Structure formats: C-alpha cells, structure tokens
Amino acid sequence: MVKAENIILKPVAYPQVDVPTELPELSDAVYQARLENVLKMMAEQALDCLFIYADREHYTNFEYLAGFDLRFEEALLMLSANGEATYILGNECLPLASLSRIPAQVELYQAFSLPSQPIDALRPLSAIVAGHGLKSGDHVGMVGWKLMAPRYARRDVFDIPQFILQEIGQVAGTGALINVTDAFIDPAYGLRVLNTADDIAYFEYGAAWASIGLRDMLDSLETGVSELAISRRMRIGAMTENSHPLTVVGKNNDAGMVYPGNTILRLGDRFNCSLGLRGGLSCRTGYLAYSSEDIDPDKRDYIDVLAKPYYAAVVNWYENIRIGASCGDIYDMVEAALPKVQFHWKLNTGHYVAAEEWLSSPFEHGSTVKIRSGMCVQMDIIPSMDGYAGANCEDGIAIADADMRREIQERFPRVWTRIEARRRHMIDVLKINIADEVLPLSNLAATYRPYMLNKDMALAVH
Template structure:
C-alpha cells in the first residue's frame, strides 16, 4: 500500500500527447445493438412502451439511442415493444429527428417549445400518447436521469416532469407507469455502463480535448490575469460540455459550481481549473503559487499535511482499478488510506462517465458490484480542507478493457490507442503508478498533479 511517506515532490517534464484530428463516428450497428438492448430490458420488465425523457441538461439516455440531444427544449423518445419509435420534439428541434441514428417518426409537440412560441398545432400529450397506441392495458417505463428506484423510493416515483408522467398515467393508471431509468444507468446492470471499442474511442475524443484545454489554461495562467482571461486559453472550442467549465481563484473557489468572472488571480490564491466534455473531465485544484514560500505561514505545510496523503490515495486508486475488483473493497481502501473523517470527502470516490460527467457510481461502502471490461470511470476523490489550505484535486477519466477489447481498439483506432499507450507509459515510468494492463487513461494529464500550479516543473510521483 502506498502511503504519504512514499510520495515525492520532484521535477517532472510536462507531457504533450496531442488531440484527435477526427471525431470518431459511432457506427450504425452500435445504435442497432443499443436499441436491441433496450428492447430486451423492456421484455424483462414486462413493458409495452418506454418513454425516454431529455432536456439540455439531462439528455444522455435519449442521446444513447438517437445520437443527439435537444437544445432549448424538452424531448421524448417513445419506443414500443416491437421496436417502432416516435420522437416528440418542439418547434426548434423537430428537424433533428432526421438525424436520428435509429428509425423514428417525428411528432411535433409544441408544449415542449419555448414560451410564447406558436402553438397552433398544439395537441394534448394524452391525445398524442393515445395516437401512438398507448392504451389502458399497457405497462409503461419512464426513463429520466436519476437513479431513484431501486436505490430509494418506489417504482412509481419518477423525475420525469409531471406534465408528461401524469399524461401517460391518465391512460394506464399510476401503477402501470413505472420508473425504468435503472435499465439504462444502474451501475451493475444498466445497458450504458459497459462500452465497446467505438464508444471508448468516442469518449477518448472528449477526454483528450478536455485535458488539453485544462492543460493550456494551466500553462498560461499567471498572476494579474483574471478568471475569464485564463479561460480563453482553453482549446475545446464549442464542443458540448458535460459540466460548466470552471476557472476560480481565491475565495470564489468556495462557490463550487461557479463560472469565471473578472476576478484577478493573486499570488497565493487557492486556484482551480476544470473542463468536462463528453467522455471525461479534467480538474486541477491547488494554489496559484510557485512554492510554499508564496503562502501564508499557516499554509506552508500544505504539501505534507494535504497533498502527499491525497496523492497517495490517488496512486492507490489507479493501481487497484481493474477487472473483477470489488467496488466495496475499493471504497474501503480509500477510507483506510485517506479517512473521510479527517479529509472531509463525502461523495463516492469514483464514478462512471459517459455523455454525462456522472452517469452513476458502483463505488460505495459495502458495494457488491465488481468492475467490468468496458466500464469508463472517473478518478474523483474530492477532499475538503480548512480555508487556509486548497483542497487538492487531480481528476481524470479512464477506461477498463480486457485483452480482446484492447486488441479491437488498437486495430480500429490506432491513433487513439497510441495516445493511451503514451499516457500509460508516463504514469508507469515517470509517475511510478503501476497500472494494470486493462487500465487505459483517456486524459492527457492522467495522474499528473502540480499542487503549486504556477510551477510547471515540479509534480508528485510515487517514490520508494
């Protein structure tokens, strides 16, 4: 077991692995198989129809089947047990259905449109559902984005907006419209938690750009610039984000989920840069400083008191990850090396990533779930710290792939695989984090942590 005593702060050259030149396109057969898996879940659950909800913030399950998400508006994918589907869209998104990756009939649903837009073709949702063929003898699954049931609540609780849920329940009754989100995102059996080579390559595209954007912001950050100015060094362009990008300095870091302002970075400020795109998030948090000498006296033991214990658990996490590993054991390792009571972390120490930054998490106390080939995970251990410290953080994502999946990824996407190999070699031979063969880093910065974030020469490694 790696401890804080094994962690060294030493010179580490900045790694540059580049970004993809072309975005992988997930093949049609993958979408056909996704639909087949959804139909299999419907049959297993005795469902006649599946209603998959989406809005701009919560579109991952919808996108998984259609290949797109709505902008501005809500959307609803209705799938019958025979495989026929209908997509309900508002005024401005109706044309998107032409690009659906599964065959689907577009239905204009103006109640999904923005306020005061034309509603001359408005139909009551209950009328729309009846027109599709939903009737009182049917059982309907409602797919939202939260894992309510079976984690808590009942099968009749749903986060799908009430104007949708109540419309279908007016037809089938409350007890025949049940929560089916778990079929998609449950960390043990959800159809989205295991990915193939095409999906991993697609996620690597986003993870690579997210890490490159964070890296460029970190390399160009300096005192005297404000948060907005630093954010403009990001290289991710207009790629869709999975979280709001963050550049925060000083006391603004306590706001958590906040966007950059013209707040100026000062020497000794707590400092954070974070970019999340489809497939991965890169987050770094520490001090805008060159060394402990730039900090107040009470903060100068930051390296020994916070950083080294934190990096020890990060290194152990990366080394433990692998096929067949118990997620309960993984949680217990984190608690043993980096106790929650002392370091203040409270979220799951790691979670699944996909279109969403947080799909769901198999890692919890006592979890019986084991890690599987095809899972994509975020190294996400978030400590809390007294205000005179910066709570250290170096989040990045990875994929788990057995030998067969690695071979397919290497053959289908050689450039992706080469970047992954470069990252693995850096983590193993420079940072001395001994990854298992099945662990594939998706981020260009995986494992690299510079706690004094203006110092681009020094970083943490595992020593003797």
C-alpha cells in the same frame, strides 16, 4: 499500499501525446445494438411501452438511442415493444429528428416549445401517444435521469414533469407507469455502464481535448489576470461540454461550482480549474504559487499535510483498479488511506463517465459491484481541510480486457498510440503501476502540480 512518505515532488514534464484530429463516428450498428438491448430489457420486464424523457440538461438516456441531443426544450422518445419508435419534439427540436440513428416516426408537441412560441398545431400529448398505440392497461416504463428507484424511492415516484406523467397516465392509467431509469444507469446492471471499443474511442476524443484545453490554460497560468481572462486560454472551440468550466479563486473557489468572474488571480490564492467535454473531465486544484514560500506561513505544510496524503490515495486508487476488483473494497481502501473524518471528502471515490460527466457510481461502502471490461470511470477523490487549498487531479480511464484492447489497437490505432503514451508516462515517470486493462483517456495522465505556477514540479511515487 503507497503511503504519503512514498510521495515526492520532482521535475516532471507532461506526457508527449498526439492531439486528436478527427472525432470517431459511432456506426449505425452501435445504435442498432443499443436498441436491441433496450428491447430485450423491455421484454424481460414485460413492458408494452417505454418513454425516455429528455431536456437540455438531462438528455443522455435519450441520446443513447437517438444519436442527437436537444436545445431549449423537453422531448420524449416513445418505444413500443414491437420496436416502433416515435420522437415527440417541440418547435425548434423537430428538425433534429432528421439526425436520428434509429428508424423512428416524429410528432410535434408544441407544449415542449419555449414560452410564448406558436401553438397553432397543439394537440394533447394523450392523443399523440394513443395514436401510436398506447392503450389502457399497458405496462409502461418511464426513464428519467435519477436513480429514484430502487435506491431511495418506490417505482411510482418519477423525476419527470407532472404534465407529461398526467397525459400518459390518462391513456394507460396512472398505476400502469413505473420508473425504470435504473435499467439504463444502475451501477450494477445499467445498460449504459458497459461500453464498446467504439464508445471508448469516441469518449477518448472528448477526454483528450478536455485535458488539452486545461493544459493550455495551466501552461499559461499567471497572476494579475481575471478568472474570465484565464479561462479563455482553454481554447477548445465549440465542443460539447458535459460540465461547466472552472477557473476560480478565493470565495468562488470555496463556493465550488460557479462560473468564472472578474476576480483577479493573486500569488498565494487557492485555485481550482476544470474542463469537461463529452467523454471526460480533467480537474486540477492547488495554490497559485511557485513554492511554499508564496502561501500563508501557517499553511506552508500543505504538501505534507494534504497534497502528499491525497496523491498517495490517488496512486492506490489507480493501482487497485483492475478487472474483478470490488468497488466497495476500493472505496474502503481510500477511506483507510485518506480518512474521511480527517480529510472531509464527501462524495464517492469515483464514478462512471459517459456522454455525461457523472452517469452513476459503484464506488461506495458495501458495494458489491466488480470492475468489468468496458467500464469508463473517473478518479474523483476530493479532500478538503479548513484554510488550505484543496487537492485534485481528476481524470478518467477506460477498462478493457485483452480482446477489447486488441480491437481498439486494430480499429483505432491513433487512439491506441495516445493511450500507450499515457500509460508509459504513468508507469515510467510517475511510477504508478497500473494494470494492463487500465487505459488513461486524459493527456494529463495523473500529472499533478500542487504549486500551480511551478510548471516543472509534480508529485510522483519515490
């Protein structure tokens, strides 16, 4: 196991990786395969009908089949056991149904629309779903976005608005509704946990651009400007975010998930920055400093006390990730290398990445989930020590066996070239011995500069 004393601060350039120029398109065959998998799950659970809920914040289970996301409104995708699909949409999302990637009918339900908008064509939701075959006694699965069941609630507990449940329950009977969100996102068996080569190529585009935007900002990082001003240097255009962007110092940094404001960046400040796009997020945390001389005298042991132990845990995480590895063992390894009681990390030691930044996580004590080909996971260890800047170099990876690697190389050669460049950087420069199946998706590729104004020095294994 790599230890803190094996970590050094040395000159490191960022990896030379091409910029993605074209977003890979997911084919109709990908969506058809997803639909078939969902219908198979419905048959196994004896479901007559499935309703997938969506809103602007929680749309990815819906989009998984639909191929489009939402603006402003709630929505439902109704799927019958015979394969008939129906979108139930509000005023402004109704035109989006033309982008559907699966055959589907469309219904307007104006109660999903914004407040005070026209309701001249409003019909009861109960009438709409009954008109598409829902009937009393049907066994109905409801898909939200949380793991209510089986993790910490019964299957008759839902994270879906009551007015929707009430209308559907009027037709099928309230006792007929069960929560089956876990069929999509459970860490062990969720349908969305495993990805295809197409998915990985698609996610790589967003993950790469998130890291490119963050690097552009880091390369121009300076003091004397505001959080908002420095955030504009990410320059990623109108790409879909999967997390709010961060460039925060001081109290905003301590609070965590807040938007950048007018606070001025000053020498010695604690600084946290991240950018997440559909497919991946990159985050970096440290000091606005060139060296230890720029921070509070009583915190000048930061590198030895926090940054090096943290990076040693990061290295061990990457080196232990491989097909067949136990996610519970990886969690315990991090706990041994970076004890929670001392370093005060609170969340999981990694999680799944998909269209959303956090799908679910297999990384917890006692987890029996094994790493499998097709998983996309985030290195997400976030220590905290009173008075110190944090330490974070969060990036995502994909796991691919030999067959999947060959498919990516043959079908997406430019994606593969970028992945290979990142692998070489991690192995040859940072001396992180990742397995063949580990495919880095971020152009930052585990490069971490804890003194963030010093744009030459980074941590690496000695």
